[in-house]
Amino acid sequence: MTDILTLDLEFYGAEGVIASFLAPTDGGFVLLESGPASTLAALEKRVGEAGFAMEDLRAVFVTHVHLDHAGGAGVLARRTGCEVFAHPAGAEHLVAPERKLLPSAERLYGDLMEPLWGTTVGVPEDKLTTVGDGERVRMDGLEVRGWHTPGHAAHHVAWQVGEAVATGDVAGVRFPGATYVLPPMPPPDIDVDAWRRSLDVLRRIEPRRLLLTHFGPFDDVTRHLEELEERICRWCAMAEDVVAEGGDTKALASKLESEDRREMESANVPEEAMVRYRRLCPMEGNSAGLHRFVAKRAQQR
Numbered sequence: 001m002t003d004i005l006t007l008d009l010e011f012y013g014a015e016g017v018i019a020s021f022l023a024p025t026d027g028g029f030v031l032l033e034s035g036p037a038s039t040l041a042a043l044e045k046r047v048g049e050a051g052f053a054m055e056d057l058r059a060v061f062v063t064h065v066h067l068d069h070a071g072g073a074g075v076l077a078r079r080t081g082c083e084v085f086a087h088p089a090g091a092e093h094l095v096a097p098e099r100k101l102l103p104s105a106e107r108l109y110g111d112l113m114e115p116l117w118g119t120t121v122g123v124p125e126d127k128l129t130t131v132g133d134g135e136r137v138r139m140d141g142l143e144v145r146g147w148h149t150p151g152h153a154a155h156h157v158a159w160q161v162g163e164a165v166a167t168g169d170v171a172g173v174r175f176p177g178a179t180y181v182l183p184p185m186p187p188p189d190i191d192v193d194a195w196r197r198s199l200d201v202l203r204r205i206e207p208r209r210l211l212l213t214h215f216g217p218f219d220d221v222t223r224h225l226e227e228l229e230e231r232i233c234r235w236c237a238m239a240e241d242v243v244a245e246g247g248d249t250k251a252l253a254s255k256l257e258s259e260d261r262r263e264m265e266s267a268n269v270p271e272e273a274m275v276r277y278r279r280l281c282p283m284e285g286n287s288a289g290l291h292r293f294v295a296k297r298a299q300q301r
Contacts (some may be wrong), residue, residue: 004032004164005131006216007040007046011068016175016215017280018068023161025140028056032144032159032166033063033213038073038118043072058081058139060147060298063168064153065093067105067117074121077128084123085137087148088130090155094123145203149193152184154266158201162291163208164217170198172228173281176253180229180267182260183235184281186213190289192236214280234259235286239294242271253287 004023011018020043021032029052035043044054055088057080062070064087073094086094093101097120106113131137131146145160152169161164172181202210202225210218218224235256239291242252262282264274 004008004161004211004217005050005052005172006211007031007043008215009028009035010042011036013040017276019211020046021166021211022050022052023142023144024052025142027140028052028058029137030061030139030142030144031057031076032060032061032161033069033168034060034076035069035074036067036117037075037120038071038114038116040072040075040118047238049280056081057082059085059137059268061137061144061157061159061166062090062094063158063166063170063213064099064156065090065097067101067233068171069168070094071117071120074123075119078124082127084128085131085144085146087126087146087155087157088132091128091130095125095227096122098122108119115188140151147201149201151191151198153189154191154194155189156198160205160207164211165202165205165207165209166211166213168213169279170195171202171210171212171225173274173277174216174218175214175273176214176216176226178267178269178273179220179223179227180264180269180273180277181224181231182277182281183228183232184286184290185235186209186285187289187292190293192232192290192293194230195232199225231263231274233240235290236294239287240298243291243298244293249284249287249291252291253283256287256290257283 004021007020009018018035020035060073077293133148137144147158149156149170169184172183174181198246
């Protein structure tokens with residue numbers, strides 16, 4: 001298995017929240033995820049600890065354009081001249097984040113925008129390459145293959161390097177030492193049907209290791225994906241009941257939170273870890289995204 005290193009980006013001063021993954025090449029390295037612009041100092045420190053310099057960076061492969069995954073890509077491309085690889089549907093947001101991506105985030109985060117995410121800048125157009133589904137990228141002795149995996153976001157790509165796959169958010173959120181897998185479901189792109197098809201894609205390529213941006217490598221691939229899909233389906237069924245009864249996102253959030261706490265306790269998730277899951281993946285956001293998807297699908301039937 002290719003030697004891929006997990007880099008803890010120490011997001012907002014906390015360990016074990018956002019990871020980037022370093023894969024060595026002949027004479028350099030690539031990153032699977034850049035992380036946000038606010039964590040670039042921590043990224044550089046981790047790269048140095050791994051025995052590399054930022055000037056050795058050949059490319060950044062981002063799973064999707066959300067700021068916790070790709071917010072630092074533009075800064076890295078401008079500083080090092082590295083290439084950035086992404087889904088075709090995410091290109092405009094990476095090149096010109098000021099048009100839609102940043103205004104949307106500013107409405108959500110307000111005064112916390114800069115402390116959380118730093119200063120996000122566009123990727124130079126000549127440094128951005130979009131990748132088709134299943135397309136291979138060969139670079140300095142390393143092969144990276146991109147798999148389009150919508151569900152969490154329409155512009156999501158999982159990046160395969162040998163027998164490992166950097167899954168972004170399509171394989172959920174999980175912390176080291178825990179078995180519990182939580183699906184992050186913020187609006188506007190949640191699509192449960194597409195998500196389940198994407199999980200089938202991950203199963204089909206048969207990785208031995210999942211590299212989760214939130215957080216770290218996990219080798220129990222089959223069990224992990226089965227638990228995630230089962231939870232997605234159960235949450236979706238709960239959302240369908242709430243929508244059918246005329247309930248709003250608050251009603252759904254309350255039901256999801258009660259169910260989730262019960263399951264976390266059954267899985268012996270420590271209280272401290274429960275808090276981390278909630279901070280990273282709040283039920284208000286999960287409810288908003290899932291309620292929107294279910295209501296929209298019901299209207300189309």
